[in-house]
Amino acid sequence: MAKSTHSAQRALFSPVFVLSVLALLIAGLGLRPASQALIRFYSKEPIALRKSLDEFQDAHLPSFRYQPVRGAFGALADTEELGTDDWLNLVFEERDGGGRREEPGKALLFVTYYSDPRDQVPHTPEVCYRQAGAVVEGISTVPVDLPDLAPEICEIQARRLEIEQRGRKQILLYVFCCNGKFYHDREQVRLAIGWPGDKYTYFSKVEVVTPWPVGVDGQIPTERCQQLLSEAIPILVNEHFPRKEDLKRR
Amino acid sequence: MPETLPAKALAGRTAIIQLLVLLAACVLAFLPEMRAILDAAARDWEAAHLFAAPVLIMVLLYQRRHELTRQLSRPSVWGLLVIILSLAVWLFSTWPFNYAYPRRLAMVPAVAGVVLAVGGWRVLKLCLPMLLILMIAIPTGSRYYAFLIIKPEQYTLEAVRGTLDSLPGVLVSLNGLDLSYLHGSDTGMIALGEPVRGASLLLSFLTIGVFVTFARIRPFWQIVVMAIAGAPVVLFCNYARLLILGLVTIYGRTEPLSFAPRVTAVVLSLVLAYGVSVLLLWVLGKIIIDETGLDGQPRAASPAHA
Numbered sequence: 001m002a003k004s005t006h007s008a009q010r011a012l013f014s015p016v017f018v019l020s021v022l023a024l025l026i027a028g029l030g031l032r033p034a035s036q037a038l039i040r041f042y043s044k045e046p047i048a049l050r051k052s053l054d055e056f057q058d059a060h061l062p063s064f065r066y067q068p069v070r071g072a073f074g075a076l077a078d079t080e081e082l083g084t085d086d087w088l089n090l091v092f093e094e095r096d097g098g099g100r101r102e103e104p105g106k107a108l109l110f111v112t113y114y115s116d117p118r119d120q121v122p123h124t125p126e127v128c129y130r131q132a133g134a135v136v137e138g139i140s141t142v143p144v145d146l147p148d149l150a151p152e153i154c155e156i157q158a159r160r161l162e163i164e165q166r167g168r169k170q171i172l173l174y175v176f177c178c179n180g181k182f183y184h185d186r187e188q189v190r191l192a193i194g195w196p197g198d199k200y201t202y203f204s205k206v207e208v209v210t211p212w213p214v215g216v217d218g219q220i221p222t223e224r225c226q227q228l229l230s231e232a233i234p235i236l237v238n239e240h241f242p243r244k245e246d247l248k249r250r
Numbered sequence: 251m252p253e254t255l256p257a258k259a260l261a262g263r264t265a266i267i268q269l270l271v272l273l274a275a276c277v278l279a280f281l282p283e284m285r286a287i288l289d290a291a292a293r294d295w296e297a298a299h300l301f302a303a304p305v306l307i308m309v310l311l312y313q314r315r316h317e318l319t320r321q322l323s324r325p326s327v328w329g330l331l332v333i334i335l336s337l338a339v340w341l342f343s344t345w346p347f348n349y350a351y352p353r354r355l356a357m358v359p360a361v362a363g364v365v366l367a368v369g370g371w372r373v374l375k376l377c378l379p380m381l382l383i384l385m386i387a388i389p390t391g392s393r394y395y396a397f398l399i400i401k402p403e404q405y406t407l408e409a410v411r412g413t414l415d416s417l418p419g420v421l422v423s424l425n426g427l428d429l430s431y432l433h434g435s436d437t438g439m440i441a442l443g444e445p446v447r448g449a450s451l452l453l454s455f456l457t458i459g460v461f462v463t464f465a466r467i468r469p470f471w472q473i474v475v476m477a478i479a480g481a482p483v484v485l486f487c488n489y490a491r492l493l494i495l496g497l498v499t500i501y502g503r504t505e506p507l508s509f510a511p512r513v514t515a516v517v518l519s520l521v522l523a524y525g526v527s528v529l530l531l532w533v534l535g536k537i538i539i540d541e542t543g544l545d546g547q548p549r550a551a552s553p554a555h556a
Contacts, residue, residue: 012264016325017272020333020367024275024360027337032282035344042346120393127396133426136400165426186393194347 044193046115047200047242053088053111057239061231064092067106083122086113092228105221107210107228111236115202117193121186125172125207129163138162141184142173144226148234156182158229160222162212169212171221173229177237178203180244198247206233262319265368272364276357279337283354290389295516296446299454303387306461307380313465314376321372329367336360351391358385379464386457396446402485403427403448410448410492414440420500433500440496442506448492451516455487455523456480462527472534476527483526491519 058066068091088111094104112122122128126136142160146153158175176183178192179201189203208225212218277284291300311318336359343352362381366374390398407424414431415422421432422440427447429440441447463476495515498504504511 011261011325012267014325016327016330016367017268020272020330020364021275023330023333023337024272024279027340028275028278028281031279031337031341035341038345123393124397126400127393130400130427133428135404135426139400190349191347194345196346 042196044117044201045199046117047202047247048115049086049113049240050242051240053086053113053240056088056090056111057235058090058092060235061092061228063095063227063231064107065095067091067093082112083119084112084114087111094224105210105224107208107224109228109232110207110209111204111232113202113204113241115200117201119203121176121189121193121203122205124159124186124205125163125174125209126159126161129161129165129172132165134163134165136161137164137169142222142226144173144175144229144233146230146233148231149237153182156233157184158226159184160225162218163209169214170209171212171218171225172207172209173222173225174205174207175229175233176203176205177233177241179247180237180241200242200247202242202247204236204241206236208232258319261322265322268325268368269364272368273361276360276364280340280354280357280360283357286350287354287388294389296395296450296453297387297389299451299457300387300389302454302457303383306383306457310380310383310461310464314467317467318369318373318376321369321376323370323372325368326366326370328371329363329365332359332363332366334363336363351388351394354388355385357388379460382460383457386453386460399446399449399452402452402488403446406485406489406492407448409489410440410496413493414496414500422496429496431496431500436500436503438499438506440499441492441512444512449488451491451519452484452488454520455484458520458523459483459527462524462531468531472531475534476530479530483523483530487519487523487526490522491515494518 058064088109090109091106092109093106096104114122123131126139130136138161140160141157143155144158145155156175158173161172161174163170163172174184176186176189178189179198181192183189183192193201193203206229208228210221210224210228212221287297287300291297336356339359340353340356343349343356358381361384362374362377365377365381369377389395407427407429411422411424411429414420414429419433423430429447431438431440444450459476459480463473492515495511498511498514499508502511
């Protein structure tokens with residue numbers, strides 16, 4: 001009996017058990033303050049836009065002209081809910097009917113900019129449009145050519161949504177730009193915000209939405225959105241968003 | 251020989267002491283995450299199954315107590331490594347990244363590591379269902395959940411609209427997430443004010459399914475069948491919940507935002523989830539698998555699988 005008690009005592013204080021207790025105690029007492037110190041010391045800082053989005057040069061878009069119509073379509077969120085003062089919401093019309101005989105198509109460009117590293121990446125359109133009563137009928141990704149940003153970036157992937165709201169259909173394309181890189185998934189943006197290296201951080205959501213009339217091939221509104229993104233993104237990157245070199249530690 | 255029984259009892263007692271000490275240390279390590287989870291569950295009834303999880307885990311532990319004692323083996327050093335790995339997950343989802351869900355989820359491998367460090371691999375295998383219930387109990391982020399449910403919610407709303415609309419004298423239309431009805435001179439909305447009206451209590455249904463499946467030690471093939479049936483059963487129970495809510499709202503002529511239709515729908519759908527899981531397992535229990543080996547001899551009894 002004495003022998004078994006002795007072996008049980010040995011098992012009670014086995015190295016695995018003792019080290020496991022130590023690991024958890026260290027985590028409970030030391031890891032949390034240590035992580036807070038790391039956050040304080042290494043946390044990224046906000047960086048302002050080089051040029052306000054209010055000064056967006058819509059005349060620089062070769063295929064679109066600005067239409068002074070606000071809220072013509074699209075389900076924009078309340079600006080207070082956007083969580084930022086830096087946003088852009090403009091309606092454009094195709095200059096030459098997109099090379100087709102039909103009436104020139106309209107498209108809405110909606111850009112939001114965030115630079116506080118504690119900012120939550122906002123709800124993506126597939127979630128917030130539904131909350132506004134829309135039905136998301138399709139989700140996919142499409143390529144967007146960016147020849148004006150070549151050779152650094154030639155093509156990006158944007159998320160494409162087919163949305164039905166009050167009997168009207170729309171095509172929506174959106175993409176995130178975080179520290180000069182493009183993502184179509186908000187989880188990837190969250191990862192990019194935290195990725196160590198840069199001193200400053202920012203992210204922006206660039207969204208384009210256009211009506212999809214009944215009987216029209218879905219490719220036409222999709223191409224309109226692709227074209228608008230293709231022309232607007234280089235202006236945003238070259239004139240508004242912070243330069244990559246300005247994000248580095250100095 | 252007379253010393254065998256006390257020695258086993260002593261080993262069991264030692265394991266329980268180690269388990270309690272390590273779980274207490276685990277609570278200390280994850281206290282803020284636990285508080286956050288409890289706060290979330292108290293505010294949102296989508297996460298209400300969290301409060302049932304400890305009871306269900308205790309019941310499963312009680313059900314498996316003899317098997318657990320029998321399978322108790324030497325502590326595994328892998329337990330310590332799993333604990334360290336879970337703490338690394340916690341650290342990286344705190345800094346440099348900021349992910350609340352993986353930070354909370356790190357608790358599950360930590361507990362798995364504790365079980366492994368105390369009881370070895372076989373005990374961990376027996377505890378997997380409890381760990382699964384613990385994992386399901388940890389709420390996902392609301393934004394991520396809202397993204398995940400887009401399709402299931404839409405299909406459920408359309409299915410419920412179709413079903414209710416086929417009832418005599420009832421007209422139901424779906425506009426976005428809003429189900430409106432016209433019944434005689436009564437008009438109104440179904441599930442008005444519910445944020446995820448078309449995909450609610452999914453994890454609660456799943457928890458019930460997991461609990462019922464593992465309430466007894468079953469052959470592995472039955473667990474595989476239940477895992478495959480899991481998603482359809484959960485979606486069916488979700489459909490039934492919204493359908494019951496619609497029926498009670500329409501025929502009960504309840505006031506908008508009335509509590510009664512919701513409670514009725516929740517209780518009945520949870521009972522349904524339990525009933526469907528029990529029924530499925532009963533049917534599976536009736537299926538006889540050929541236990542004869544290739545040599546024509548009956549196979550030896552296999553050890554418990556899960």
